[in-house]
Amino acid sequence: xxxxxxxxxxxxxxxxxxxxxxxxxxxxxxxxxxxxxxxxxxxxxxxxxxxxxxxxxxxxxxxxxxxxxxxxxxxxxxxxxxxxxxxxxxxxxxxxxxxxxxxxxxxxxxxxxxxxxxxxxxxxxxxxxxxxxxxxxxxxxxxxxxxxxxxxxxxxxxxxxxxxxxxxxxxxxxxxxxxxxxxxxxxxxxxxxxxxxxxxxx
Numbered sequence: 649x650x651x652x653x654x655x656x657x658x659x660x661x662x663x664x665x666x667x668x669x670x671x672x673x674x675x676x677x678x679x680x681x682x683x684x685x686x687x688x689x690x691x692x693x694x695x696x697x698x699x700x701x702x703x704x705x706x707x708x709x710x711x712x713x714x715x716x717x718x719x720x721x722x723x724x725x726x727x728x729x730x731x732x733x734x735x736x737x738x739x740x741x742x743x744x745x746x747x748x749x750x751x752x753x754x755x756x757x758x759x760x761x762x763x764x765x766x767x768x769x770x771x772x773x774x775x776x777x778x779x780x781x782x783x784x785x786x787x788x789x790x791x792x793x794x795x796x797x798x799x800x801x802x803x804x805x806x807x808x809x810x811x812x813x814x815x816x817x818x819x820x821x822x823x824x825x826x827x828x829x830x831x832x833x834x835x836x837x838x839x840x841x842x843x844x845x846x847x848x849x850x
Contacts, residue, residue: 689803692826693786696850697724701785703830703845705731709774709838720785729764729778742767742778774839777813784808784815785843787829802827812836823848 687695699722706715716731725746732739732754739754742764749764751757751771761767764778780790787805789795795810804827808815819831828848834841 690788693788693828696786696826698722698850700847700849701845702847703843705844706842707774707776708840722782727782744778776839776841777811777834780811780813784810784832784834785829785845787817787820787827821845821848823850826850 700719702717702719704715705718706713708714718732719730721728727742727744729742729744730739731741741752743750743752744764747762749761749767751759751761751767759767759771761770765775768778769775777784783790789797789805789808789810793810795808797805797809798807800806804817804820805815806817808817813834813836816833816835817829817831818833819829820827821830822828828845828850829843830845830848832843834843
């Protein structure tokens, strides 16, 4: 990773933030809710195509670690994902559609690629599975790709193994009577990613 990007990412880190786990979420894990009559939990989650979420993300590899505020706006197949420091300083924003993605920084740099994974790997040095997170963030496996999963008594995924990643769902929150993830840890051979979602809007 270039010195330039290290400087940007380090400035994104919040003062005093060493671990997402030390920051309490605004939402609490509620009692499991029953699926809407006639719909399975998978069907309920698959129907969610638009959302706004805000929270904290921490990314660590064998050499370095970064933490930041983050937010994700999803509108059907289009999305905007932002990483930013206090008062929006030194932001990094991904704007994507099915065929292209744009990375912009608050310093005015703009870079495009065909996929978010390729762009992040080229520019930041780590391959974050944004395309798969579209499903994982809702508590769903990516369709038509082999996966192993463990479920709780309410049919919520607690552990998912897919595409070389292990995703642990540590907490859910009830949003509009649907349980959505509010704390996750993702691991593969190269990265550890911790995600906390403080606000879900669907």
